[in-house]
Amino acid sequence: MPVLEVRNIEKSFDNTEVLKGINFSLEKGEVLAIIGSSGSGKTTLLRCLNFLERPDCGQILVNDNIIFDAQDKRTQHESEVRKKRLHFGLVFQSFNLFPQYTAKKNVMLAKELLAKEREDYKTNRRQIKKEIEKEAEELLKSVGLQDKMDLYPHQLSGGQQQRVAIARALALNPDILCFDEPTSALDPELTGEVLNVIRLLAKANTTMVIVTHEMQFARDVATKVIFMDEGVVCEEGAPCDVFGNPKKERTKHFLEHYSGN
Amino acid sequence: METSVILTKLFDAFFLNCEIFFKTLLFALPLGLIISFGSMSNFKPLKALVRTFVWIIRGTPLMLQVIVIFYGPGLLGIDFAFPRMTAAIIAFIINYACYFSEIYRGGIEVIPRGQYEAGQVLGMKKGQIFFKVTLIQVIKRIVPPMGNEIITLIKDTALANIIANKEIIMMSKEFATKGLIWPLFSTAIFFLLFCGILTLLFGYIERKLNYFRA
Amino acid sequence: MKRTLGLILALVMVVLAFAGCQTTDVVQDQSGAADTTADPNATVAPATTAEVVDGEGDLAYVKDNKKLVIGYTVYEPMNYTDGEGNFTGFDTEFAQAVCAKLGVEPEFVEIVWDMKVVELNSKAIDCIWNGMTINDDLKAQISISDPYVKNMQVIIINKKNAESYKDTASLADKDIVVEAGSAGESVVADDENLKNANCIQVTKQIDALLEVKAGTADAAVLDWTLAKSMIGEGTDYADLMIVEGVELSVEEYGIGFRQNSDLCTEVNKIMAELIADGTLTALAEKYGLSLAE
Numbered sequence: 077m078p079v080l081e082v083r084n085i086e087k088s089f090d091n092t093e094v095l096k097g098i099n100f101s102l103e104k105g106e107v108l109a110i111i112g113s114s115g116s117g118k119t120t121l122l123r124c125l126n127f128l129e130r131p132d133c134g135q136i137l138v139n140d141n142i143i144f145d146a147q148d149k150r151t152q153h154e155s156e157v158r159k160k161r162l163h164f165g166l167v168f169q170s171f172n173l174f175p176q177y178t179a180k181k182n183v184m185l186a187k188e189l190l191a192k193e194r195e196d197y198k199t200n201r202r203q204i205k206k207e208i209e210k211e212a213e214e215l216l217k218s219v220g221l222q223d224k225m226d227l228y229p230h231q232l233s234g235g236q237q238q239r240v241a242i243a244r245a246l247a248l249n250p251d252i253l254c255f256d257e258p259t260s261a262l263d264p265e266l267t268g269e270v271l272n273v274i275r276l277l278a279k280a281n282t283t284m285v286i287v288t289h290e291m292q293f294a295r296d297v298a299t300k301v302i303f304m305d306e307g308v309v310c311e312e313g314a315p316c317d318v319f320g321n322p323k324k325e326r327t328k329h330f331l332e333h334y335s336g337n
Numbered sequence: 338m339e340t341s342v343i344l345t346k347l348f349d350a351f352f353l354n355c356e357i358f359f360k361t362l363l364f365a366l367p368l369g370l371i372i373s374f375g376s377m378s379n380f381k382p383l384k385a386l387v388r389t390f391v392w393i394i395r396g397t398p399l400m401l402q403v404i405v406i407f408y409g410p411g412l413l414g415i416d417f418a419f420p421r422m423t424a425a426i427i428a429f430i431i432n433y434a435c436y437f438s439e440i441y442r443g444g445i446e447v448i449p450r451g452q453y454e455a456g457q458v459l460g461m462k463k464g465q466i467f468f469k470v471t472l473i474q475v476i477k478r479i480v481p482p483m484g485n486e487i488i489t490l491i492k493d494t495a496l497a498n499i500i501a502n503k504e505i506i507m508m509s510k511e512f513a514t515k516g517l518i519w520p521l522f523s524t525a526i527f528f529l530l531f532c533g534i535l536t537l538l539f540g541y542i543e544r545k546l547n548y549f550r551a
Numbered sequence: 552m553k554r555t556l557g558l559i560l561a562l563v564m565v566v567l568a569f570a571g572c573q574t575t576d577v578v579q580d581q582s583g584a585a586d587t588t589a590d591p592n593a594t595v596a597p598a599t600t601a602e603v604v605d606g607e608g609d610l611a612y613v614k615d616n617k618k619l620v621i622g623y624t625v626y627e628p629m630n631y632t633d634g635e636g637n638f639t640g641f642d643t644e645f646a647q648a649v650c651a652k653l654g655v656e657p658e659f660v661e662i663v664w665d666m667k668v669v670e671l672n673s674k675a676i677d678c679i680w681n682g683m684t685i686n687d688d689l690k691a692q693i694s695i696s697d698p699y700v701k702n703m704q705v706i707i708i709n710k711k712n713a714e715s716y717k718d719t720a721s722l723a724d725k726d727i728v729v730e731a732g733s734a735g736e737s738v739v740a741d742d743e744n745l746k747n748a749n750c751i752q753v754t755k756q757i758d759a760l761l762e763v764k765a766g767t768a769d770a771a772v773l774d775w776t777l778a779k780s781m782i783g784e785g786t787d788y789a790d791l792m793i794v795e796g797v798e799l800s801v802e803e804y805g806i807g808f809r810q811n812s813d814l815c816t817e818v819n820k821i822m823a824e825l826i827a828d829g830t831l832t833a834l835a836e837k838y839g840l841s842l843a844e
Binding site for chain 1: 454460
């Protein structure tokens, strides 16, 4: 049973077709790398998965449940969407940490707010808060930031901020963790620490979808690669096939261009 | 006339300036927020209406607005008039709410989209995103321009005397017609002290919000 | 939208027009007001807009309200607060007497003098009663009562010179004494003949009279009300006299009402009664004023 299945997703902005019918599926524990040139639609696809954009057409299934259907308005209701988002975590290119909170509070905030909806919140408030705080500390430790927990985002380097953002996304235990070019906004010497964290997550069998320009990294970490071009899935397969033996001309051309750099 | 008597009268008159100041703030701060939401509305006619209103209010002198609100109904043949202080305060509230709304709008619009999106993907509700994520960032950004505007407000309160609200400047001019000039100049001390306190207050708030960078 | 905008614009223009009417007789003390009222275009409209507000039913209106709202500014001796904190003055007492006869309560409202016509036309006040000098500009905008107080500047000379000094021309090259900063001083400076005279400034009016009495000056130019009370029989200055027929800078005070106000007619009638029974004369004496003839 695939944990994620995407069926025929289409999306247009002002008469420009950005996604022209995307299909793929992902098994639990798989790491999908989406590559392609700028403007090929990778980021839009990721944003569709997180409901930051509404696809014009198509379906999204998680664990065989249809959580989004462009034909079915009931699946698009705001309060419904909010809960369904929790299947996905998203790490942004520009981190988007909340500047007014410490690293730890950034990780805790969403969970605290969700906890308020629990029935036993009023009676067990202290207990619950303590648990959430402990989990946040554990998560920050796991991304190597045990001694930065009480610092504010502006006191952290870009790499550290992105690691906080990863911990924040993990705090809600998403089924699928998405990365939108997680190292593009970082200085080259800081990308390593972030990629290492993602490698560790891959080892721990976290299901991930990673949009990236880091070809070597994609080849190392991914179990599956999709090459997108002009809004369609141009080539799909195991990393060794797509990178080592691309079948399509366009894939070849793209990879040559990248290795040439 | 004795100096102490004159000072007492000036104090009493300055109380009027303070009344206009505080009542204007009390109502204009929330009203400005409502207006700013209107001016950012996705419903185009509402947005156009609100922005036109803000343009008219910001584009005409406050003194004229005070005059229009007090004399307007009577001149149009309507048998109704606000009391003088009320008319002045209403004009001030409307005028300042429009200025505040533009400051709010500026503060809200510069918050990066990513902040809202980060809240959304973490499953937060709209209200939670506003109160827990963006509000304090907006406040941090609007404190300096708000400080400026609020300091301008206390000085603007003197405009209420155009419809014969006997605030401190009008009172001191009355002394001037009796040959006493120092009360007029001494009003500067009242305004300076008031602005001094405001400046300290806003400096304190700015420092308090300095713990993060937005 | 368009209609609201039009209404607001119309209102703004009306206000500008009213403000424009007043530029001639008021001292601008508000820099902001000066900006709007100094606009030469704004003075084009007053004649037509002023007629919009009609005071025809004012008498009934005031009687219905059971009060007369009187616009004033603090101005001694007309309307002011005395040492004991009582609001008094010639106009204050005069207005109270008129209201008593009208059967309404007087309500005194302090106004900004620049705004008096707007105050009146917007019905914020019912009359302007504050030692208002009657002039043609005002007459074009509002109804004004019969003049009730008169003031002017007069020339005081020694009785023995009565034959030599009969007009200003005869004083053109003489010594004239005035109080520094007084209305008399500006009259001398502006008068075609007197401006050529040797003008001596003293600090007190009484000193001016002393100079004339002593013969160190040929004439003094003084406030009429004051002069009347200080010279003549029974005073130390009985040897001085006012040059007959020379009335300089004459001003008469009237009460302002809305245009065509029937209230104005009624107040004129009451005023005549108050003059007839001596009330007004007594008041004038109390406050050192002279009634208009």
